[in-house]
Amino acid sequence: MGILGNLAARFRRESVTLELDDIQALILRSRPEPYVGIHAMLHVDEAEGGRDLVRRLARHVPAASDWTEERDAWMGVALSHAGLRALGLPETALKSFPLAFRQGMAERAEQLRDFGENAPETWEEAFKPGNCHIALTIYARDDEALDRTIERAMEEYDRSHGVTLLGTHRFGADADAKNPFGFRDSISQPTVAGSGVEPQPGQERAIAAGEFILGENSEAGAPVAMPEPSILGRNGSFVVLRKYQSRVGAFNDFVRRHAESEHEQEKLGAKMFGRWRSGAPLVLSPDRDDPELGGDPSRNNDFDFSKDPRGLVCPHSAHMRRLNPRGSELTILTDENIHRIIRRSSTFGPKWSADVSAADDAREDRGIFFIFISARAYDTIEFLQQEWINRGNFIDLGEERDPVVGLHEEPGHFTIPADPVRRRLDGVTTFNRLRGGEYMFMPSLSALDWIGNAGWR
Amino acid sequence: MTDSKDPRLTDETRLEEVRRRASELAADLPQLARIALETMIRDHNPAYKGSAKKAGRAGKQSGNVSELTAIAKLKPGGADRLRRIFDLTDGNMDGAQRVSTLHDMRFVFFDDDTRILFATAYDGDWDTYINDFATKIPGLMDLLFANIEGWPGIDSPKVKDFIADHQIDAAGWFVANPQVTVVDVRRYQRMEKALGAFLDAMAVNKEMDPATRTALEKLSTEIAKPEGVDY
Numbered sequence: 001m002g003i004l005g006n007l008a009a010r011f012r013r014e015s016v017t018l019e020l021d022d023i024q025a026l027i028l029r030s031r032p033e034p035y036v037g038i039h040a041m042l043h044v045d046e047a048e049g050g051r052d053l054v055r056r057l058a059r060h061v062p063a064a065s066d067w068t069e070e071r072d073a074w075m076g077v078a079l080s081h082a083g084l085r086a087l088g089l090p091e092t093a094l095k096s097f098p099l100a101f102r103q104g105m106a107e108r109a110e111q112l113r114d115f116g117e118n119a120p121e122t123w124e125e126a127f128k129p130g131n132c133h134i135a136l137t138i139y140a141r142d143d144e145a146l147d148r149t150i151e152r153a154m155e156e157y158d159r160s161h162g163v164t165l166l167g168t169h170r171f172g173a174d175a176d177a178k179n180p181f182g183f184r185d186s187i188s189q190p191t192v193a194g195s196g197v198e199p200q201p202g203q204e205r206a207i208a209a210g211e212f213i214l215g216e217n218s219e220a221g222a223p224v225a226m227p228e229p230s231i232l233g234r235n236g237s238f239v240v241l242r243k244y245q246s247r248v249g250a251f252n253d254f255v256r257r258h259a260e261s262e263h264e265q266e267k268l269g270a271k272m273f274g275r276w277r278s279g280a281p282l283v284l285s286p287d288r289d290d291p292e293l294g295g296d297p298s299r300n301n302d303f304d305f306s307k308d309p310r311g312l313v314c315p316h317s318a319h320m321r322r323l324n325p326r327g328s329e330l331t332i333l334t335d336e337n338i339h340r341i342i343r344r345s346s347t348f349g350p351k352w353s354a355d356v357s358a359a360d361d362a363r364e365d366r367g368i369f370f371i372f373i374s375a376r377a378y379d380t381i382e383f384l385q386q387e388w389i390n391r392g393n394f395i396d397l398g399e400e401r402d403p404v405v406g407l408h409e410e411p412g413h414f415t416i417p418a419d420p421v422r423r424r425l426d427g428v429t430t431f432n433r434l435r436g437g438e439y440m441f442m443p444s445l446s447a448l449d450w451i452g453n454a455g456w457r
Numbered sequence: 458m459t460d461s462k463d464p465r466l467t468d469e470t471r472l473e474e475v476r477r478r479a480s481e482l483a484a485d486l487p488q489l490a491r492i493a494l495e496t497m498i499r500d501h502n503p504a505y506k507g508s509a510k511k512a513g514r515a516g517k518q519s520g521n522v523s524e525l526t527a528i529a530k531l532k533p534g535g536a537d538r539l540r541r542i543f544d545l546t547d548g549n550m551d552g553a554q555r556v557s558t559l560h561d562m563r564f565v566f567f568d569d570d571t572r573i574l575f576a577t578a579y580d581g582d583w584d585t586y587i588n589d590f591a592t593k594i595p596g597l598m599d600l601l602f603a604n605i606e607g608w609p610g611i612d613s614p615k616v617k618d619f620i621a622d623h624q625i626d627a628a629g630w631f632v633a634n635p636q637v638t639v640v641d642v643r644r645y646q647r648m649e650k651a652l653g654a655f656l657d658a659m660a661v662n663k664e665m666d667p668a669t670r671t672a673l674e675k676l677s678t679e680i681a682k683p684e685g686v687d688y
Contacts, residue, residue, distance in 0.1 A: 333586070393521075394640075
């Protein structure tokens with residue numbers, strides 16, 4: 001039984017407090033496994049034509065009401081601030097969005113530490129400031145369902161005017177759901193309070209709905225910043241979209257350079273990610289991969305780091321431990337529960353294999369659309385980039401950076417705690433290079449309708 | 458015309474301004490030239506190098522260390538309430554210390570206790586951990602800042618705007634150890650103690666293998682280099 005079957009059995013409609021029929025399904029609905037899908041980016045040249053398309057697309061965007069049930073395909077729609085402006089929203093509404101979202105991702109390069117080869121000047125054309133107005137994503141169970149849904153979306157697009165399709169990107173992964181480096185990903189998803197599914201024993205507690213759904217109370221008590229009027233903001237959320245090119249060859253070479261045997265290489269990779277390739281967490285399987293554990297959704301996320309305070313099993317600097325410290329003692333006063341994200345990433349390019357080396361990276365054919373949803377997504381990504389990814393201060397490691405997604409303008413270190421003395425590996429380079437990104441707003445269904453019909457008039 | 462907003466300079470005639478600037482420049486020249494020259498020729502150790510970037514939305518940043526200077530109006534009686542808090546805690550701000558990014562904080566009352574100057578040095582960008590403070594130490598934050606006119610509450614989505622609106626960027630910002638965070642200093646203190654104990658153990662270790670001996674010799678040489686503090 002997959003994750004979805006499990007969820008459907010645990011869903012209790014009577015414990016739902018969210019307005020599920022107004023929330024886009026994509027917010028609560030995880031990728032299927034295996035999954036296929038498509039991202040499309042559109043530019044609005046003319047407000048009325050743009051609104052007409054939004055109105056018609058909105059009819060194909062399912063609500064989250066049946067989010068635990070099986071579904072063949074679903075579409076989600078998100079808008080950038082430049083997009084909202086191009087769609088003709090009134091100035092008062094545009095101004096009511098939080099500063100970072102108003103500025104857009106490129107202008108936040110300083111806060112996001114997007115420097116050097118990650119700087120906005122080097123981004124792909126579609127992500128240049130002001131280009132991406134509407135982002136549309138479809139997830140589907142198989143190619144057939146995907147094609148059907150794409151066809152419906154394209155019919156609407158063909159009938160529209162004043163909107164340019166900047167590009168599409170088809171993606172997919174088999175049942176292993178592995179990232180370009182050959183590691184299963186998107187395993188850990190927060191439980192959203194009020195969504196109708198309670199955490200199981202051994203799982204972490206549910207996170208306040210306001211961390212993910214605008215208008216609901218957050219972990220701090222009150223709702224987080226929300227655009228106005230309330231029909232625009234309520235039941236929406238924010239999305240961070242960042243496209244990475246994965247240098248799988250450089251990563252493979254790094255692992256080969258620092259470990260002799262195949263097993264040692266696999267182990268070093270696991271130390272860097274925090275999980276083995278199958279998704280089995282190091283903490284639950286310290287010495288070798290355990291594919292059965294990795295593929296079991298009831299066990300592969302049932303752990304914390306409280307019994308590994310020194311990082312002897314899972315290094316403090318491992319990617320997974322950095323981005324979700326799960327009870328690790330941190331040097332800085334931090335509330336883990338307000339930095340949680342709903343992951344909706346997708347992988348593209350050939351499947352991982354060990355024989356890929358740095359020379360192959362020149363093809364730039366592998367990567368990740370790193371996508372996540374949170375009511376304070378813009379704050380979260382800036383926090384993650386500054387504190388948890390491109391620094392080590394919060395885990396007492398000074399300037400050490402994330403070995404998987406950090407930007408290494410100069411080759412960096414990776415520290416592996418060990419007895420009697422820690423190992424520190426040199427030569428960590430940027431294994432995931434940013435190719436562009438944008439801050440998006442994922443409106444509620446009624447807000448899509450309000451925008452499509454120029455409800456402010 | 459002058460860039461300064463000092464109102465006393467607005468009545469100055471063009472000729473007076475030129476004369477004032479020329480004489481100011483002449484007086485400052487020897488010292489300025491010396492600073493400029495020293496900056497050019499001095500070979501700074503990169504480990505101690507500072508910078509003068511912006512600290513995110515407001516304030517200055519040198520290396521890792523940033524400044525936040527804010528001036529605000531106090532509510533009536535606010536100064537007395539704050540004084541009572543400071544007297545009670547005797548400078549020991551529990552909670553603020555757990556934050557671990559704060560190097561220091563100062564609260565100065567002026568204009569007959571109607572206004573407050575708040576100045577702090579801290580690690581990183583100023584607004585990075587605001588959301589964390591809002592859920593972890595909301596009481597302390599509100600206790601300190603509720604005496605300020607217009608304070609929206611630490612959990613308000615407006616709190617970042619409120620702070621930024623009251624901030625004044627420092628014109629000059631100099632940090633002795635710009636690369637070193639509060640967390641680093643605590644580690645250095647711990648390491649100093651541990652290193653002492655380690656060296657004590659090694660000093661009486663008669664059966665030292667050659668690799669250990671070489672490593673220890675190198676360690677002893679490195680830590681026996683006294684260095685003047687170079688800003």
